[in-house]
Amino acid sequence: MEDMIFYDRLQFAFTITFHYIFPQLTMGLSLIIVYFKWKYLRSNIEKYNNAAKFFMKIFAVNFTMGVVTGIPMEFQFGTNWAKFSELTGGIIGQTLAMEGMFSFFLESSFLALFIFGEKLMGQKLHFLTGFLVFLGSWASGWFILATNAWMQHPVGYEILENGKFVLENFSALFSNPWLLPAFLHNQMASVVTSSFVVASIGAFYVIRKKQVEYGKLFLKTGVIFGLISSLLVAFPTGDWNAKNVAKYQPATFAAMEGIFETEEAGAEIVLVGQPNMVEKKLDNKIAVPNILSFLTHQDWNQQIPGMDQFKEEELPDNIPALYYSYHIMVGLGTIFIGVMLLALFLLWRKKLYTFKPLLWFIMFLVPFPYIANITGWYTAELGRQPYLVYGLLKTSDGVSPTVSSGNTLFTLLGFVALYMLLGFLFLVLVGKTINEGPKLQKH
Amino acid sequence: MEIFWYIIIAFVLAVFFILDGYDFGTGIVHLFFAKKEKDKQVIAKSAGLFWDSNEVWLVAAGGMLFMAFPTFYASVFSGFYLPLIIVLWLIIFRAIGLEFRGQLNYQMWKDIWDTSFGVSSLLLALFFGIALGNIIRGVNLGGVENGVSAYEGHYFFLPLWNSSFSPLTEHPGVIDWFTITIGLIAVVTLTIHGANWVILKTNSSINLKLKGVIFKLNIALTILTLFSLFMWQIVNPNSLNNFADKPYLLIFPLIYLTGLIGLFFIKKIKKDRVAFLLSTMLILGGITSSLASIFPIILPSINNTHESLTIYNTSTSNYGLSVAFIWGIIGLILLVIYAIIQKRLLGGKVDDMDYGH
Numbered sequence: 001m002e003d004m005i006f007y008d009r010l011q012f013a014f015t016i017t018f019h020y021i022f023p024q025l026t027m028g029l030s031l032i033i034v035y036f037k038w039k040y041l042r043s044n045i046e047k048y049n050n051a052a053k054f055f056m057k058i059f060a061v062n063f064t065m066g067v068v069t070g071i072p073m074e075f076q077f078g079t080n081w082a083k084f085s086e087l088t089g090g091i092i093g094q095t096l097a098m099e100g101m102f103s104f105f106l107e108s109s110f111l112a113l114f115i116f117g118e119k120l121m122g123q124k125l126h127f128l129t130g131f132l133v134f135l136g137s138w139a140s141g142w143f144i145l146a147t148n149a150w151m152q153h154p155v156g157y158e159i160l161e162n163g164k165f166v167l168e169n170f171s172a173l174f175s176n177p178w179l180l181p182a183f184l185h186n187q188m189a190s191v192v193t194s195s196f197v198v199a200s201i202g203a204f205y206v207i208r209k210k211q212v213e214y215g216k217l218f219l220k221t222g223v224i225f226g227l228i229s230s231l232l233v234a235f236p237t238g239d240w241n242a243k244n245v246a247k248y249q250p251a252t253f254a255a256m257e258g259i260f261e262t263e264e265a266g267a268e269i270v271l272v273g274q275p276n277m278v279e280k281k282l283d284n285k286i287a288v289p290n291i292l293s294f295l296t297h298q299d300w301n302q303q304i305p306g307m308d309q310f311k312e313e314e315l316p317d318n319i320p321a322l323y324y325s326y327h328i329m330v331g332l333g334t335i336f337i338g339v340m341l342l343a344l345f346l347l348w349r350k351k352l353y354t355f356k357p358l359l360w361f362i363m364f365l366v367p368f369p370y371i372a373n374i375t376g377w378y379t380a381e382l383g384r385q386p387y388l389v390y391g392l393l394k395t396s397d398g399v400s401p402t403v404s405s406g407n408t409l410f411t412l413l414g415f416v417a418l419y420m421l422l423g424f425l426f427l428v429l430v431g432k433t434i435n436e437g438p439k440l441q442k443h
Numbered sequence: 444m445e446i447f448w449y450i451i452i453a454f455v456l457a458v459f460f461i462l463d464g465y466d467f468g469t470g471i472v473h474l475f476f477a478k479k480e481k482d483k484q485v486i487a488k489s490a491g492l493f494w495d496s497n498e499v500w501l502v503a504a505g506g507m508l509f510m511a512f513p514t515f516y517a518s519v520f521s522g523f524y525l526p527l528i529i530v531l532w533l534i535i536f537r538a539i540g541l542e543f544r545g546q547l548n549y550q551m552w553k554d555i556w557d558t559s560f561g562v563s564s565l566l567l568a569l570f571f572g573i574a575l576g577n578i579i580r581g582v583n584l585g586g587v588e589n590g591v592s593a594y595e596g597h598y599f600f601l602p603l604w605n606s607s608f609s610p611l612t613e614h615p616g617v618i619d620w621f622t623i624t625i626g627l628i629a630v631v632t633l634t635i636h637g638a639n640w641v642i643l644k645t646n647s648s649i650n651l652k653l654k655g656v657i658f659k660l661n662i663a664l665t666i667l668t669l670f671s672l673f674m675w676q677i678v679n680p681n682s683l684n685n686f687a688d689k690p691y692l693l694i695f696p697l698i699y700l701t702g703l704i705g706l707f708f709i710k711k712i713k714k715d716r717v718a719f720l721l722s723t724m725l726i727l728g729g730i731t732s733s734l735a736s737i738f739p740i741i742l743p744s745i746n747n748t749h750e751s752l753t754i755y756n757t758s759t760s761n762y763g764l765s766v767a768f769i770w771g772i773i774g775l776i777l778l779v780i781y782a783i784i785q786k787r788l789l790g791g792k793v794d795d796m797d798y799g800h
Binding site: 061063064067068069070071072074075077078079080082083085086087088089090091092093094096097098099100101102104105106108109110111112113116117120121158160164166167168170400401402403407410411414418422425429432 | 492493495496498499501502503505506507509510511512513514516517518519520521522524525527528531532534535538539542543546547586593594595597598599600759760762763766767770771774775777778781782784785788789796
């Protein structure tokens, strides 16, 4: 039984992590594509249109990968988490089905039109199809976050005698206090990823002295979008989310902040340290007193419950992983703001395009927003443990009763092999597109 | 409310098999009949332009099934664990085959992805047929052995096959001689459908030859259909009772029969659309007849211990179904509108369309 849950969780974690590499780029990139297309409509300068179409090419490869790795997510609710599906399908099925019908459809139908229909439709309609792709991808995020928000903070449900959750209030699913902050935080984080991708491709062109005109455009656009989104990720959206965790999942909050013992007055904020689960303390700790209380409650001396206040079974089951995920995310987010501030300053001083060290740094920074996004999701998901539906349904009670661990390991290995291949092909194709650059557009 | 949702989901699923069905069929045609590079490219393109917006119907059907009949979704998806995951992998190979073939201009690269597209389309058609066969044959709900249940009464687990390959044992596998027959019917039907699609959407050099292929396949389909009806009587002697009780359900087999008979005149049919419509009727009629034969059951139990899964004992609350009905109808109308807009704008033959992402 233990084995079974372990493989089921590992398979879901692996497939969702791989999947989320793609949507985080498409959501943010669609916004930047719409921006380029809009600039083209306003200025009629061909450069912007080429930029839009260039990124749509990258978008399309990402979208394909997102679709083919996304369908296994929907299927796995039934295949590996049958008990969870049976008990909660009447509720999360609502938001998941809406995602399929309203957003995924919009996105995939109009993506084909955006790619193939420019000559057919004229520029204004072409802009509109691009906008609808953007709308579809963000609506997709909205419905998925609504699903997750319900699992983090269940609302609008009723539990029947046989243990099944049924919907009692449909609109509560969307007025869930967890949803809006999580959605905005997530969307801004996806804009961060896309901005870094755009800026990084720009830096590559400028350093390589190839298609420099586009390199500069991408750098400038990436830096401006990147700074705004990096700031918004931290404040207000990140702050807002942290307050939600403190309010609705206090045990999780203590674990992710690494507070082992409750302090009399204000709680300190931990910058560095490794959780020592044997002695229940942080090793090599660097912390600043009272800041956490102030950030959470705007009161320097407000007490924040530590892990000692909670029973073992209320705490997340992997505290170090949760703690690291959260701190990696926050640390990277802080670095992003710093880099983008510096880049914007140099852009303003007209030195960005010639200051090579920063260009190299920006170019190689590109994996890190992906890591920040994914560790952010790990924080949310590890933080919700040991529950699937917070406080109500344990993860161990959600797995399929009939699927053996041997079968799950088999399919997990299959997914690993297949996704390695997919990842390799993806890099080859995106690398090829970037290498060709926007100038060599065929259409 | 359950019946409404049942009809909506059946409709969406049928649309999926009609739309993505021609992509699968196109893949099979591509695998066996396309020899020249020009034909291969055009035929792949006739599926490549549409597969992702067609696949959305599967996602929509899955989501709605999850919402409306969560117990059924949980039971069937975990019970058919291995075949479903294999279907997922095939769907991935099909998609990347289509998307990647045009990306690099090497013959070997193209051959790899052509094979990936063709073989996975063939296997997908086979597996979807087998799946339908399993649904109408029924499963050992509760995993009953010698009167003792291994699981709760609405769960089961099927191996891919058992040593006898017989549907008549206590624990039939996913693949047995009955379900494989239905699988073959699906392959033949979708090949006909795909061939019609290729004729309709391309100017490939094999169009004329494909009409001959359709004719021959139609003979095979007729034989297979009769054979499967005969076997079905062995597997489940009551299989046609629903039609006797409610004669209006006979409309569904009639749709199938019209398609089947009509396709014998394929060489005389001047309009490619009419031929495509006939193979659409085959798919629509085939699926609806199968579902109608067991309605309101959606997964028969083959033991006496546990009752079959029906639309009533697997559904969510009435409130959930009702509120979803409102957005479901709006969503469905939107889906149909998108599909029509897209297919209109990308109407006509695909040969000269710009396709290279």
